[in-house]
Amino acid sequence: MRTIDNYNFAGKRALMRVDFNVPLDENFKITDDTRIRAAIPSIQKILNDGGSVVLMSHLGRPKSGPEEKYSLIHLVERLSQEFNTTVLFAKDCIGPEAARLAQDLQPGQILLLENLRFHKAEEKGDPDFAKELAALGDVYVNDAFGTAHRAHASTAIIARYFPKDKVMGYVMFAELDNARRVLENAERPFTAIMGGAKISDKILIIEKLLDRVDNLLIGGGMSYTFVKADGGQIGASLVEEDKVDLASRLIGMAREKGVNLMIPVDSVVADAFSNDANVDTSLSHHIKPMWMGLDIGPTARDQYAEVILNSKTILWNGPMGVFEMSNFSVGTEGVAEAVVEATRRGAYSLIGGGDSAAAVNQLGYADKVSYVSTGGGALLEYMEGRELPGVVAIERDDY
Numbered sequence: 001m002r003t004i005d006n007y008n009f010a011g012k013r014a015l016m017r018v019d020f021n022v023p024l025d026e027n028f029k030i031t032d033d034t035r036i037r038a039a040i041p042s043i044q045k046i047l048n049d050g051g052s053v054v055l056m057s058h059l060g061r062p063k064s065g066p067e068e069k070y071s072l073i074h075l076v077e078r079l080s081q082e083f084n085t086t087v088l089f090a091k092d093c094i095g096p097e098a099a100r101l102a103q104d105l106q107p108g109q110i111l112l113l114e115n116l117r118f119h120k121a122e123e124k125g126d127p128d129f130a131k132e133l134a135a136l137g138d139v140y141v142n143d144a145f146g147t148a149h150r151a152h153a154s155t156a157i158i159a160r161y162f163p164k165d166k167v168m169g170y171v172m173f174a175e176l177d178n179a180r181r182v183l184e185n186a187e188r189p190f191t192a193i194m195g196g197a198k199i200s201d202k203i204l205i206i207e208k209l210l211d212r213v214d215n216l217l218i219g220g221g222m223s224y225t226f227v228k229a230d231g232g233q234i235g236a237s238l239v240e241e242d243k244v245d246l247a248s249r250l251i252g253m254a255r256e257k258g259v260n261l262m263i264p265v266d267s268v269v270a271d272a273f274s275n276d277a278n279v280d281t282s283l284s285h286h287i288k289p290m291w292m293g294l295d296i297g298p299t300a301r302d303q304y305a306e307v308i309l310n311s312k313t314i315l316w317n318g319p320m321g322v323f324e325m326s327n328f329s330v331g332t333e334g335v336a337e338a339v340v341e342a343t344r345r346g347a348y349s350l351i352g353g354g355d356s357a358a359a360v361n362q363l364g365y366a367d368k369v370s371y372v373s374t375g376g377g378a379l380l381e382y383m384e385g386r387e388l389p390g391v392v393a394i395e396r397d398d399y
């Protein structure tokens with residue numbers, strides 16, 4: 001495998017794609033720096049070898065051109081503190097300024113480029129744009145697992161300009177290693193916990209997991225599409241009407257395959273989608289008209305915890321309720337606590353991306369589980385068995 005450990009960066013300028021798509025508050029302060037911290041070992045390795053680093057990333061989904069809230073300049077201070085040096089910044093990721101700053105880089109120095117997505121060419125995978133970026137480095141390092149499912153200029157196309165000098169960073173390698181461990185070598189009982197708002201985002205992964213897991217615990221907004229498919233009355237809960245048949249098929253498939261698929265038996269319900277709404281507990285199959293399920297209920301929480309505590313491998317993707325609202329965060333907290341305890345007892349736990357990773361980080365549990373992925377969509381796509389362009393571009397000679 002082409003990994004960063006097999007490359008000597010002495011005297012080289014490494015052009016490194018990172019996923020610095022981090023959340024910023026209204027004052028442009030970083031609210032979760034997990035992805036920055038994750039990239040540090042790769043950057044450090046290059047500097048320790050005697051190389052210099054040109055960092056490139058996207059931030060958010062800017063619509064047309066530069067926007068202050070999506071500028072990577074907001075990350076310069078954090079990076080400068082981390083490496084105890086002044087991190088240089090290029091106000092455009094291509095063009096004469098970026099070229100000059102990259103050219104003048106000395107070993108030990110770091111240059112951060114402005115948001116790649118300020119150019120539409122990035123997402124289009126434009127080869128000319130990729131070539132211009134490629135001119136900024138001698139070797140290409142891809143450590144952006146979170147973006148590896150995108151065939152963008154900087155994540156995949158660019159690799160063709162570095163036929164020999166292209167490697168994966170530590171994040172990329174660790175992510176693939178942990179995902180493969182769950183996909184290929186899961187110790188039983190294997191429990192997957194799937195949450196989040198929509199079943200449509202998780203269909204393929206659920207189908208795939210039904211061939212592998214012993215238990216599949218359903219939570220979050222998508223529970224109610226399952227409850228409806230199971231003949232329940234869900235009041236005003238979120239439902240994907242066009243996915244009710246599919247949910248019913250998945251319930252049938254689970255039965256055939258001997259998988260214990262659990263839908264929350266009870267729910268925390270509210271009469272409005274608000275933390276100030278009236279709150280009650282209800283059987284998930286008998287939610288009153290106008291009321292909606294916004295979290296798994298206390299019985300479901302206990303049942304899920306028991307299954308989790310008896311598992312040897314745990315994969316968790318998606319919160320159990322509207323975690324951002326304190327009245328509906330208890331289910332997610334309960335599951336997180338059970339995952340932490342199961343891990344302490346020797347289970348392997350992989351927390352997959354996005355909101356469930358944010359919940360684990362917020363609760364201070366990040367180092368009490370086996371691995372917290374930096375990828376949301378990328379991890380799901382990988383687990384669905386799809387090739388990730390960012391990985392293929394490094395692994396294949398002829399990309």
Ligand code: 3PG
Nearest residue numbers: 019021061146147376377
């Ligand atoms: C993510 O946050 O999942 C990655 O940074 C990818 O972002 P994207 O979905 O905007 O491509």
